[in-house]
Amino acid sequence: MSENIAVLGLGLMGTALAETLLAAGHRVTVWNRSAAKADALAAKGAARAATAAEAVAAAPLAIVCVLDYEAARAVLDGAALAGRTVLNLTNGRPAEARETGAWVTGRGGDYLDGGIMAVPQMIGQPGALILYSGSRAAFDRHEATLKLLAEPRHLGEDPGLAPLYDLAMLTGMYGQIAGFLEAAALVASEGRPVREFTETLLVPWMHAMAALKPRWAEEIEQGDYATEVSNLEVNRVGMANLVTAFEEQGVKPDLLLPMKEILERRVARGHGAEGLSGLIEELR
Ligand code: NDP
Known part of the structure; x- marks a missing residue:
C-alpha cells in the first residue's frame, strides 16, 4: 500500500x-x-x-x-x-x-x-x-x-538505545580497524605483500577470534573471568614482546599502547590469572 x-x-x-x-x-x-x-x-x-x-x-x-x-x-x-x-x-x-x-x-x-x-x-x-x-x-x-x-x-522504548548500540558497534569496528592497521604496518615493514597476508591469514584469524566473543560476553555478564586458555600474565609478556618487535621493525605501536597499559594495570592489581575479558573491569 x-x-x-x-x-x-x-x-x-x-x-x-x-x-x-x-x-x-x-x-x-x-x-x-x-x-x-x-x-x-x-x-x-x-x-x-x-x-x-x-x-x-x-x-x-x-x-x-x-x-x-x-x-x-x-x-x-x-x-x-x-x-x-x-x-x-x-x-x-x-x-x-x-x-x-x-x-x-x-x-x-x-x-x-x-x-x-x-x-x-x-x-x-x-x-x-x-x-x-x-x-x-x-x-x-x-x-x-x-x-x-x-x-x-x-x-x-528508550530512544537512547539505538544510538547506544550504534556507537557500540562502531567501537567494535574501530578496534578491528586499529588491529588491522598495526598488523598491516608490521608486515609491510619487511616489504611483504599486505594483501596476501590480509586475505589468507589475517581475515580468517580475525573471524576465529570474533567467534570467541559471545563466550567472553557471558563471562562479563557473570563477572567470572577465570580462564584455562591464556591468562593476563601470559598476555602481558606477549604484548611487551609485540611492542618491542614493532620498535625493532621501525613501526609505531601507538594503537596497541593503550591496551598494553591496561593489561599491565590489571596484572599489577593482582589479576594475572584471569582471562582477557577481565580487562573490562579497568574500563568501568
Ligand atoms: P551529508 O553531509 O551528505 O548531508 C548533510 C545534510 O544535513 C544535508 O542535507 C544538509 O543540508 C543538512 N544540514 C546540515 N546542517 C543543517 C542545519 N543546520 N539545518 C538544516 N539542515 C542541515 O551527510 P549524510 O547525508 O551522509 O549524513 C546524514 C546523517 O546520516 C548524519 O547524521 C550521518 O552521520 C548519518 N549517517 C551517514 C552515513 C553515511 O555513510 N553517509 C552512514 C550512517 C549514518 P544542506 O544540503 O543544506 O547543507
Missing part, C-alpha cells in the same frame, strides 16, 4: 532513503535546507515542500536525516508534530536521542530514533541494518515501510 512519507535532509543518506521509498511506489515529500538538492528527486516524482513544517504536515511519517541533532531540532522547530511520527535517522548520542524524544512527545508526536548501519549505497539492499528505539507502536505501524530501507531491529 502506498504511504505518504516526508524526508527532511537530502544529503547523501537522506537522498538514498527518499529514492528507495520513491522506487517502492510511496508518495514522498522532500525538503532540504539547500533547495537545489531536491531537484533530482522531484524529477523522479517526489513532491517538494517549501519549508520543513510543510513537509511534516504532508505525511504522518517524517524522516529526518541531517548532520547532527542540533540541525535536526532546528529543522523540526516550528513544525506541527501532534499526531505525527518523527523518525530521526541522524547520527548522535543516547542523551541527545532521549532529549529529542521528550521534545517530540511533549509536542504530541511519536518519536523513533534510528542508527543506520550502512552507507548510502547499501540502503534498500541486503546487508543494510537500521537499529531503532523509541515508540514501539510507531515502529509496528511503519515496519513494512522501514523494511524497504534496511533490516529493521527495534531495541526498546
Whole structure:
C-alpha cells in the first residue's frame, strides 16, 4: 500500500532513503535546507515542500536525516508534530536521542530514533541494518515501510538505545580497524605483500577470534573471568614482546599502547590469572 512519507535532509543518506521509498511506489515529500538538492528527486516524482513544517504536515511519517541533532531540532522547530511520527535517522548520542524524544512527545508526536548501519549505497539492499528505539507502536505501524530501507531491529522504548548500540558497534569496528592497521604496518615493514597476508591469514584469524566473543560476553555478564586458555600474565609478556618487535621493525605501536597499559594495570592489581575479558573491569 502506498504511504505518504516526508524526508527532511537530502544529503547523501537522506537522498538514498527518499529514492528507495520513491522506487517502492510511496508518495514522498522532500525538503532540504539547500533547495537545489531536491531537484533530482522531484524529477523522479517526489513532491517538494517549501519549508520543513510543510513537509511534516504532508505525511504522518517524517524522516529526518541531517548532520547532527542540533540541525535536526532546528529543522523540526516550528513544525506541527501532534499526531505525527518523527523518525530521526541522524547520527548522535543516547542523551541527545532521549532529549529529542521528550521534545517530540511533549509536542504530541511519536518519536523513533534510528542508527543506520550502512552507507548510502547499501540502503534498500541486503546487508543494510537500521537499529531503532523509541515508540514501539510507531515502529509496528511503519515496519513494512522501514523494511524497504534496511533490516529493521527495534531495541526498546528508550530512544537512547539505538544510538547506544550504534556507537557500540562502531567501537567494535574501530578496534578491528586499529588491529588491522598495526598488523598491516608490521608486515609491510619487511616489504611483504599486505594483501596476501590480509586475505589468507589475517581475515580468517580475525573471524576465529570474533567467534570467541559471545563466550567472553557471558563471562562479563557473570563477572567470572577465570580462564584455562591464556591468562593476563601470559598476555602481558606477549604484548611487551609485540611492542618491542614493532620498535625493532621501525613501526609505531601507538594503537596497541593503550591496551598494553591496561593489561599491565590489571596484572599489577593482582589479576594475572584471569582471562582477557577481565580487562573490562579497568574500563568501568
Ligand atoms: P551529508 O553531509 O551528505 O548531508 C548533510 C545534510 O544535513 C544535508 O542535507 C544538509 O543540508 C543538512 N544540514 C546540515 N546542517 C543543517 C542545519 N543546520 N539545518 C538544516 N539542515 C542541515 O551527510 P549524510 O547525508 O551522509 O549524513 C546524514 C546523517 O546520516 C548524519 O547524521 C550521518 O552521520 C548519518 N549517517 C551517514 C552515513 C553515511 O555513510 N553517509 C552512514 C550512517 C549514518 P544542506 O544540503 O543544506 O547543507
